[in-house]
Amino acid sequence: MTADWTDALQRARAHAPYLARGLELYPEIADLLAQGDGEAALEEAKRIAAGVDDVGLALRREKRALATALAIGDLAGAFDLDKVMRELSLFADRAMHRAIEAAIARRVEGAPSDGMIALALGKHGSGELNYSSDIDPILLYDPERLARRERDEPGEAAQRYAREMVRTLSDVTSEGYVFRVDLRLRPASEVSPLAIPLDAAITHYESSALAWERAAFIRARSCAGDIAAGEKFLDQIRPFVWRRSLDFGAIDAVRQLTRRIREQQTGLTAPAPGYNVKLGRGGIREIEFFAQTHQLIHGGRNPDLRDKRTRAALDALADAGHIDKEDAASLGAAYDGLRQIEHRLQMVGDRQTHTLPEGDALDNVARLDGFSDGTAWIKHITSLTAPVAQRYDALLAEDEVSVPVDSPHVEAAPARKELDADMVERVASWTDGRYPPLRSTAALSAFEAIRAPLLDSLASAKEPERAAARWESLLSKLSSAINLFRLLEARPGLFQLLADCLTLAPPLADAIALRPELVDALIDRTALDLPGERGDLAAEMRRGERGDTYEDRLDRIRIVTGEARFALGVQVIETAHDPLDIAAALSRVAEAAIEVAQEAAEAEFAERHGRIADSELVVLGLGRLGGGMLTHASDLDVVYLFTGSHEGESDGERPLGATLYYNRLAQRVSAALSVPTAEGALYEVDTRLRPQGAQGPLAVSLESFLRYQKEDAWTWEHMALTRARALTGSGEARRQVDEALREVLCCKRSTEALVDDVRTMRSDMATHKPARGPLDIKLLRGGLVDLEFLVHYLQLREGEALTPRLDDAIAQLAARELIPSSLGQAHDLMTRLLVGTRLLAPDLAIPEKPQKAILSRLCRVEKFRHLRTALDEAREQVAEQWNRLLEEQLEIER
Numbered sequence: 001m002t003a004d005w006t007d008a009l010q011r012a013r014a015h016a017p018y019l020a021r022g023l024e025l026y027p028e029i030a031d032l033l034a035q036g037d038g039e040a041a042l043e044e045a046k047r048i049a050a051g052v053d054d055v056g057l058a059l060r061r062e063k064r065a066l067a068t069a070l071a072i073g074d075l076a077g078a079f080d081l082d083k084v085m086r087e088l089s090l091f092a093d094r095a096m097h098r099a100i101e102a103a104i105a106r107r108v109e110g111a112p113s114d115g116m117i118a119l120a121l122g123k124h125g126s127g128e129l130n131y132s133s134d135i136d137p138i139l140l141y142d143p144e145r146l147a148r149r150e151r152d153e154p155g156e157a158a159q160r161y162a163r164e165m166v167r168t169l170s171d172v173t174s175e176g177y178v179f180r181v182d183l184r185l186r187p188a189s190e191v192s193p194l195a196i197p198l199d200a201a202i203t204h205y206e207s208s209a210l211a212w213e214r215a216a217f218i219r220a221r222s223c224a225g226d227i228a229a230g231e232k233f234l235d236q237i238r239p240f241v242w243r244r245s246l247d248f249g250a251i252d253a254v255r256q257l258t259r260r261i262r263e264q265q266t267g268l269t270a271p272a273p274g275y276n277v278k279l280g281r282g283g284i285r286e287i288e289f290f291a292q293t294h295q296l297i298h299g300g301r302n303p304d305l306r307d308k309r310t311r312a313a314l315d316a317l318a319d320a321g322h323i324d325k326e327d328a329a330s331l332g333a334a335y336d337g338l339r340q341i342e343h344r345l346q347m348v349g350d351r352q353t354h355t356l357p358e359g360d361a362l363d364n365v366a367r368l369d370g371f372s373d374g375t376a377w378i379k380h381i382t383s384l385t386a387p388v389a390q391r392y393d394a395l396l397a398e399d400e401v402s403v404p405v406d407s408p409h410v411e412a413a414p415a416r417k418e419l420d421a422d423m424v425e426r427v428a429s430w431t432d433g434r435y436p437p438l439r440s441t442a443a444l445s446a447f448e449a450i451r452a453p454l455l456d457s458l459a460s461a462k463e464p465e466r467a468a469a470r471w472e473s474l475l476s477k478l479s480s481a482i483n484l485f486r487l488l489e490a491r492p493g494l495f496q497l498l499a500d501c502l503t504l505a506p507p508l509a510d511a512i513a514l515r516p517e518l519v520d521a522l523i524d525r526t527a528l529d530l531p532g533e534r535g536d537l538a539a540e541m542r543r544g545e546r547g548d549t550y551e552d553r554l555d556r557i558r559i560v561t562g563e564a565r566f567a568l569g570v571q572v573i574e575t576a577h578d579p580l581d582i583a584a585a586l587s588r589v590a591e592a593a594i595e596v597a598q599e600a601a602e603a604e605f606a607e608r609h610g611r612i613a614d615s616e617l618v619v620l621g622l623g624r625l626g627g628g629m630l631t632h633a634s635d636l637d638v639v640y641l642f643t644g645s646h647e648g649e650s651d652g653e654r655p656l657g658a659t660l661y662y663n664r665l666a667q668r669v670s671a672a673l674s675v676p677t678a679e680g681a682l683y684e685v686d687t688r689l690r691p692q693g694a695q696g697p698l699a700v701s702l703e704s705f706l707r708y709q710k711e712d713a714w715t716w717e718h719m720a721l722t723r724a725r726a727l728t729g730s731g732e733a734r735r736q737v738d739e740a741l742r743e744v745l746c747c748k749r750s751t752e753a754l755v756d757d758v759r760t761m762r763s764d765m766a767t768h769k770p771a772r773g774p775l776d777i778k779l780l781r782g783g784l785v786d787l788e789f790l791v792h793y794l795q796l797r798e799g800e801a802l803t804p805r806l807d808d809a810i811a812q813l814a815a816r817e818l819i820p821s822s823l824g825q826a827h828d829l830m831t832r833l834l835v836g837t838r839l840l841a842p843d844l845a846i847p848e849k850p851q852k853a854i855l856s857r858l859c860r861v862e863k864f865r866h867l868r869t870a871l872d873e874a875r876e877q878v879a880e881q882w883n884r885l886l887e888e889q890l891e892i893e894r
Contacts, residue, residue: 005036008076015368018350022068029069038073042087045069055102056168059095060175066091067131071347074340075368081336084343088129093120095169095178096137097224103164107157108147115145116161116195117233118224121185125219126308130339132346132353134180138187138220139165139195142229155193162194180352185216198233205237215292217241218299219308235547242300271381273362273374277341278354282385284342286392287335291317293395298322301520303543311335330387337384344369356381419459426468427455430475437481446485450495453488457499463848470502470509477513484516494522500573504851505839507632508569511562515680521563528576530585531564537592542599553600554672557593558679564589569632572839575857579835580807580828586630591727593682594619594636597672598728605665610652615644617662617699618729618737619669622689626723626804629831633838635684636673639691639724640666640699643733659697666699689720702740709744715757719792721745725804746799758793759888762786773844775837777830782875782882782892784830787823790881794818807831819881826874832859833871 009030012019023030026048032041045065049058070087073079096118104111117140119125124135139162143154152160162183169178183194187204196204205213218241222230268275270282278284291313299305302320307313311332318328344365345353356362362374371377431438431447438447454471461467475481488495498519501508512518521527531537541560544553568582568589598619602611623637624630640662648658656664670685690696691708700708709717724741726734762785771779778784791809795801801812807827814821836858841847847855852864861867872894879890 003036003038003073003076003078005033005038005072005076005078008072009034011075011368011370012072012347015364016071016347016349019068019071019347022064023072026065026068029065033069033072033076036078038069038076038078041069041073042066055098056171056173056178057175059098059169059178060173063091063095063178064176067350071131071343074343075370081339085123085128085130085339088131088133089120089124089127092124092129092135092179093223096120096135096165099165099168099178100161100225102168103161104147106164107149107152107160111147113225114147115142115229116147116158116225117141117198117222117227117230118165119220119230119234120223121216121220123219124223125221126310128309128339130346131343132350134182134352135169136182136185137223138185138201139183140198140201140230140233141195142198142226145226145229155197158195158197159193166194176350185213187213198229201233202236205240209240214241214296215289218292218295218306221308232547235545238545242303242306271356271378271385273356273358275356275381276354277338277345277356277381277385280385282334282387282389282392284335284338284354286388287314287331287338290314290331290388290392290395294322303545327391331391334384334388338381338388341369341381341384419455419464423458423464423468424455427451427458430472435472435475435478437475437478440482443480443482443485446482446489449489450485453495457495461499461503463503467499467503474502474509474513474516478516481516484519487519494519497522497570497574501570504854505569505573506842507839508566508573511566511569515562518563518566521567522570527567528571528574530571530577530581531568531589534588534592534595537564537589538595541592541596550600550604551677554597555677555679557596557600557672558677558682561589561593561682562680565632569839572632572836572858573854575854579832579858580629583624583629583631583831583835586632586634587625587628590625590630590634590636590683591621593673594621594638594669595728598669601665601668601672605668606652608652608654609656609661609664610650612644612648612650612658612661615642615648615658616729616733617642617665617669618702618733619727620737621725621727621804622720622723624723625727626725627806628725628804629806631835631838633842635686637686637689638670638727639687639689639705640669641702641705641737642699643702643729643736646701646704658701659699662699663697670698689717702736706740706744709740710747713744715754715796716761718744718796719758719761719789722792722795722802722809723804723806742802745796745802749796751797754793754797755886758789759886762789771844773841774846775833775841776844777833777837777871780875780893781890782878784827784834786882786890787827787830787878790819790823790878790885793885820877822877823881826877829859829870829874833867 009023013023023033026045029041029044029048032038032044045068046062048065049061052058052061066087070079070084074081074084097113100113100116100118104113104116119138119140120135121138122136123129123133124137129135139158141154141158141161146154146157148154148157166181166183170181171177183189186192186194186196187201187209205217217234217237220234220241222228222234268280271277271280276283288310291310294317295305295313298317298320305313305316305320305322307316314323314328314332314335317323318325342354345356347368348365356378357365362377366372366374366377369377371380431444433439437443458464458467478484488498498512501512503509537560541557544556548556565586568585571577572579572582598617602617618641620626620639620641621637622639624634625636625638642658642662644658646658650656650658650661670687673683674681674685687698688694690698691700691705691713709721721741721744726737729737765785766779766781769779771781771783776783788806791801791806791813794813795809798813798816798818800816801809803809803812807824810819810824810827811821813819814824833855836855837844840851840854846852856862856864856867859867859870861870872892875892879892882888882890
């Protein structure tokens, strides 16, 4: 749209006395606007009070000149809403900073503003100020750093500066005022001083702050005074605002607040004279609270949702799948439109009004906005508020705050059967004080809300005694249960998922007992979706905050990895996906964790020791990790290599030679992946497949690795290399590793010696690692290990099908008619069972009926007996090929 400066100036002079007076007072700005040079007019407005010593007077003049220039550019269509709000907010920052500096300088000439902090909240904090807005700062001070006279107490000085700052901005003079300053958002405002000591503020927000204060700090930023100290303070209280685990008490309070806003609005419910565009039904406040409610729920787990700006927050929530994209677009458009209406109302007389006037005044402001009269304007406003009201009604009507959708894979719990009286009494006894999380009044109340569905779940369980014992084990390990109980009350479908985890999958039950917040991972709509690509997972693990430490980064890796693995475990027991896809997803999660852990370790290590030019660390994945098909019980089999010469040296303040450098770095990477932090453990890292095993160095140069593999490695080491894959490193480094691996694997070998080695190795393994149970499909003869040995034998014999993925290798060998294609189906069947048993039958014994049914579904057969038959047939196929290729008879025990 082409800017129409002439029309804008005419409308301002005809319908907005405040703007008309501004154009009259500052003709140089009016001339620039008439010429269509809005940017020059803005710059002139910012210089209008240059040379005025009185800070209050200078700010009043700048405020009027800036508001006039912005308003005309706004009316002309030259300045969009974002620019207008941003310029007004930046002026508020400048004004507050100058007022603080002036207040301190009056007392201590030439002193800096160190130690006096102003935090912007509300629309000021989000950079969305309107033309005639209050500002709602919180003033803090650091007693140790605050400039003051020697005889002044820090608290006394801080209050004097606060009063001076407020007077400078708020007092009405012949030149008007700068901003009305409202300090009631500070902690305990009815009894507290105007400025709060930093330590007292931190204590308040960590221990006794209310839910509405969390919502207020969504848009908080440090804006004036000692800005760096303010940013540090906001970092310190970030856990108060953004809680990773759902706080249902706080969420309930926010919901009640949103309801109260609607209920307390006694004015008109639809646009008409007297309607309030900020507080009315479908107004600005409802859009803001729609966004902030979802931000509070989900922002603790996803920093991308913490944008202070309302429209940007809506877009981020839609991108993350927490609200519909259509809702975000509709609410965003309404927000922009209503903020523009608000600005038009305030341009007329510089009054903080949000109410549509009556009669001629309504027609007047409508014409200022370019409409023919008030009737047409109200029709336009109604088109903005109606979709907001509809969506806000839906938010208030939701039984579940987070707007989740129960997965179609999860069935509601069946109606309660008769439960043994002893079991009912057993559950009742849980509240007798024996379990710490069931001792407080709040916890007991939350438990009562889920008692009925809990009894339903126990009654429908195959073995109520075992199910009850699992619940008791969980209660004995929890430090608090209130949030968990409230979450289960809000999500009946989730209750059944949790019951399944506790009764069907011991590893998942143990994980929940150690980290109950894992259940939060199931509240989103995507809970039973497979995770994204490795790059997406790595990006999520990298998401951090300003000032994050190395330990914070490791915690973030553990949080994302733990939640992803837990969700994938639930997907197994709910048969939401093919176990082969789940195994591949588990591998993607591990690869992302390795990538980000290595980055973090390298950055931390480089701070002291620097880096080595033209050299880098490469993590080589082997085994199931290299093959891209992990289970929930898989270790990470890795080998650490480094490129470049072993004679290199790092460039840090404490330089190290290449070999020592990379061995220490490799130790840190292993520790980053395996050492428990506050967020628990991650993986077991197994490095025994490196050259010379546990006796050899942890990291070796690629050159040394290649030499060892050519000259000293055993056949079993070359077999392991058939599943090796470079997981980290630059493209060039990975290319070098791939070439080295292919060079080793394509060496000429004696077929007779290879056959002897394979048979001997498998025999030794069978002796020292026999099958642990009837479902140990990995170690049973004719199982996965025998199949892997067959494939690796052929890969080394032929120098073909050298792909680390076992299923792909089988397909390529079958295409060359070296093995029957039916071995591919055998592999898939056994791998599906392997993935399932790691959760549903970790002891590898025949499980109970519910687990049998799930394993059968996972393996795509109707009954468990059919699964046993299919497994026997698959093992016989492997035995047949073993006999054919290796001339050795396998005994298949049934």
